[in-house]
Amino acid sequence: MPARTRTKRRSPLPPLQLSTLLPSHYNLRPDEANAVACPDCQTWQRIMGDQGKTRTIRDHYSTDLSGAELDAGQRDTRCPSARRIVEIDVTIAHWARQIEEGTTQVAARRPTTLLRKVPTPQPVALHQLNPAPPTADSARTRFEAHRARCADCIASKACPTGLRLEGEARVLRYREPQRAAAQARAEQEQRLAERRQAEDRPERRQAEWSGVLLPVFVADALRRIPLHGARSPILGAQVPVGARPIARTRTADEVLAASPLRTQRGRSSTPGSLSV
Structure with a gap:
């Protein structure tokens, strides 16, 4: 180069x-x-x-x-x-x-940190939801429904699935008193909590009122003081409240007599008028 x-x-x-x-x-x-x-x-x-x-x-x-x-x-x-x-x-x-x-x-x-939008949580599908815990009645219903439509259970004593469902029904029937007692205790605790909350509500409401009692008293006292040069709606201008007199209704003959067309006809029919 x-x-x-x-x-x-x-x-x-x-x-x-x-x-x-x-x-x-x-x-x-x-x-x-x-x-x-x-x-x-x-x-x-x-x-x-x-x-x-x-x-x-x-x-x-x-x-x-x-x-x-x-x-x-x-x-x-x-x-x-x-x-x-x-x-x-x-x-x-x-x-x-x-x-x-x-x-x-x-x-x-420039922003020091990147704030990403939080994604909206998607609800799970219906088949992914956890089913309700089985009870003795639901287990017995499943066992009876299986025996009614299973050919092996109808021909012989029971199939492996039927034996499993029957065993689950027996276990749940044995545990049914314990489950019912636990459910009764939970319901009783919930009722007691709701009762305590209902009893505490008036006291809490009273405490709230006691906190704003003085401002309310001051506001009421200021509202009772008459303003200088002001007039309340009750003490304002007098408005007539009596019944308004209703005018007499004219008859058809009076209306026709006062019509302009009727008056013009009457003038044209007077003596000395020229007719075309």
Whole structure:
């Protein structure tokens, strides 16, 4: 690849002041090479020159063609900001403070934790529900229903399934007194809890009333004080409450006599009127 031509001529564009750029578009860290984002080609370029002397943007090209393209006869286009004078008119401390403030604002805009929506629990299917615990009556009903439709149980004494159902019915019938006693105790405890709750309700209600008794008393006292210049609805303007007199209803002859058409006919029939 042929060597690229470099020039020492500076860019005719006015000097680039770093204070006019965003803090994130240039780098002034002491332990790193100073660099700036070229305002024309938007690429990061190094700031050449020593401190205290004229600083310029590194000579670079805006096209940046490869070797094959250069061999084909094409030429790179020099960036207008190549070797442009750079004025570092900001201090490193001020630039670092701006970078830190920008980083803090960006971190504050982003949520620290991701709050995912809690999925709605789906109810289980009917066949997945736990059935009610069997009782002596339900076990005996299942055993009798099986014997009624099982051919082996009808022909012989019992099949293995029938023997199992019969054994379960016998065990549940033996345990039925214990189950009934446990159910009776549970129902009795529930009734006692409901009775205690009903007995405690008036006391709790009274305690609640005692807590708001003073504000209620003050509100009643303030309501009884008459307001200055105010009139209650009862003491307002007198409204007639008596029966309104009903006008006499006119007869048909009176209505016909007062009709405009009847009056016009009567005038046209007077003596001296001309008839057409």
